[in-house]
Amino acid sequence: MPRRKLTRDLILDAAVRLADEEGIQAVSMRRLGQALSVEAMSLYKHVSGKEDILDGISDLVMLEVEVPARDLPWRAALRQSAISTHHALLRHRWASAVLESRHNPGPARMRYLDAVVCILRDAGFSLPDVARAFMAVDSHVYGFTLQVLAWPFDLRDAPEEATAMADDTFGDAFPGLRAMANLAVSGPGVPVEFEFGLDLLLDGLERRLASAAVD
Amino acid sequence: MPRRKLTRDLILDAAVRLADEEGIQAVSMRRLGQALSVEAMSLYKHVSGKEDILDGISDLVMLEVEVPARDLPWRAALRQSAISTHHALLRHRWASAVLESRHNPGPARMRYLDAVVCILRDAGFSLPDVARAFMAVDSHVYGFTLQVLAWPFDLRDAPEEATAMADDTFGDAFPGLRAMANLAVSGPGVPVEFEFGLDLLLDGLERRLASAAVD
DNA sequence: CACGATACAACTACACCGTAAGCCTGTCAA
DNA sequence: TTGACAGGCTTACGGTGTAGTTGTATCGTG
Numbered sequence: 001m002p003r004r005k006l007t008r009d010l011i012l013d014a015a016v017r018l019a020d021e022e023g024i025q026a027v028s029m030r031r032l033g034q035a036l037s038v039e040a041m042s043l044y045k046h047v048s049g050k051e052d053i054l055d056g057i058s059d060l061v062m063l064e065v066e067v068p069a070r071d072l073p074w075r076a077a078l079r080q081s082a083i084s085t086h087h088a089l090l091r092h093r094w095a096s097a098v099l100e101s102r103h104n105p106g107p108a109r110m111r112y113l114d115a116v117v118c119i120l121r122d123a124g125f126s127l128p129d130v131a132r133a134f135m136a137v138d139s140h141v142y143g144f145t146l147q148v149l150a151w152p153f154d155l156r157d158a159p160e161e162a163t164a165m166a167d168d169t170f171g172d173a174f175p176g177l178r179a180m181a182n183l184a185v186s187g188p189g190v191p192v193e194f195e196f197g198l199d200l201l202l203d204g205l206e207r208r209l210a211s212a213a214v215d
Numbered sequence: 216m217p218r219r220k221l222t223r224d225l226i227l228d229a230a231v232r233l234a235d236e237e238g239i240q241a242v243s244m245r246r247l248g249q250a251l252s253v254e255a256m257s258l259y260k261h262v263s264g265k266e267d268i269l270d271g272i273s274d275l276v277m278l279e280v281e282v283p284a285r286d287l288p289w290r291a292a293l294r295q296s297a298i299s300t301h302h303a304l305l306r307h308r309w310a311s312a313v314l315e316s317r318h319n320p321g322p323a324r325m326r327y328l329d330a331v332v333c334i335l336r337d338a339g340f341s342l343p344d345v346a347r348a349f350m351a352v353d354s355h356v357y358g359f360t361l362q363v364l365a366w367p368f369d370l371r372d373a374p375e376e377a378t379a380m381a382d383d384t385f386g387d388a389f390p391g392l393r394a395m396a397n398l399a400v401s402g403p404g405v406p407v408e409f410e411f412g413l414d415l416l417l418d419g420l421e422r423r424l425a426s427a428a429v430d
Numbered sequence: 431c432a433c434g435a436t437a438c439a440a441c442t443a444c445a446c447c448g449t450a451a452g453c454c455t456g457t458c459a460a
Numbered sequence: 461t462t463g464a465c466a467g468g469c470t471t472a473c474g475g476t477g478t479a480g481t482t483g484t485a486t487c488g489t490g
Contacts, residue, residue: 140351
């Protein structure tokens, strides 16, 4: 019987799988140990505690996002990496909430942040503008993803739920919301593309860069 | 000795105060009962459970944001209400995380959403564009606020912490981040204004509305 | 004023959580 | 063979949310 079974990586992988399948609230030390056929306390030999596990799985998710390519034009690089982050966060529905609760970024996130900063500096943005641009784009990534994940139903394939909501929840008291819900029903889904707000931001940044270059 | 002490409103007020003062993790049924000089289980006569309390206090926070004024131009109304939401979320540092974990919006949030939708429709946006615009702006509000709150130190008055971070945490491995941290030290604070990204979005929406009106 | 109805706080108990401390055992080098 | 030790196991403590039950203060009515 092999004794060397448990490693930190095995634990983190199991935690990610468990969170993906049953939600982040299912990731408890006992439940995790059970998934690894091990007692909860055994995990502590490889991991300093639950916080450590949360740090670890957040960073695993950040490892999935493509670091913006430095040879692309800044706009394309930023756009691609923002979309990549969005998709990674959608793949792991628990990740945005966990990431925002970590007060110190892990190595994968740092690598990503550093790459973005370098790209924007190379593009000609002033340092203060780099900070502003980064915050604006990243706010969109996290804010948009969180909102989409908070929706009570999947808008892609639940027109009947939207109908019910339009009629029941919104009475005549909320005409605007009712109209929106009906739109969701009529069309092929509410057109809330991630890229819409992203391109609004990138347009604005491009314009700002152009006008600053003139000075 | 008066018997009628507890009401739902009293409980929610106490919960908000407790969360403001000691953080959202301090809001447990026992701790909350203690704050109200009552046993934990007594709360269940006025509240259906902890989820109900979280719903309640989220909505109390949303009640603090100014509903966008319908007589203002759409841009000013949207800008004002976004800033108002940002400030409400900063006043209650726990609120953004709790709000994003609620799957069904409360009445105060509904009133707010409805007002935004009406304003955008009246301004001439198509229904799909109303959805897009709203998502973009709200994503910025929540995303930005969450990011600011997740920072490990208060950027307004902690240059020495930024220095330490610039030297220690970021070695030579992260030149971009190091530059950013040094910027934070040199200046009067990192210039990450909430309004920067917001105005980028509003500019883009204004332009889109203008070009659509031409058609 | 008296008394039954009712409302509501308190209590007990249960199943979970994270983790500190100590034990026990399989593995491997000497 | 023996000893050290890495690493999984057990127990225990103090916390969590809450279901179910019990006791009691207050109020409406006769």
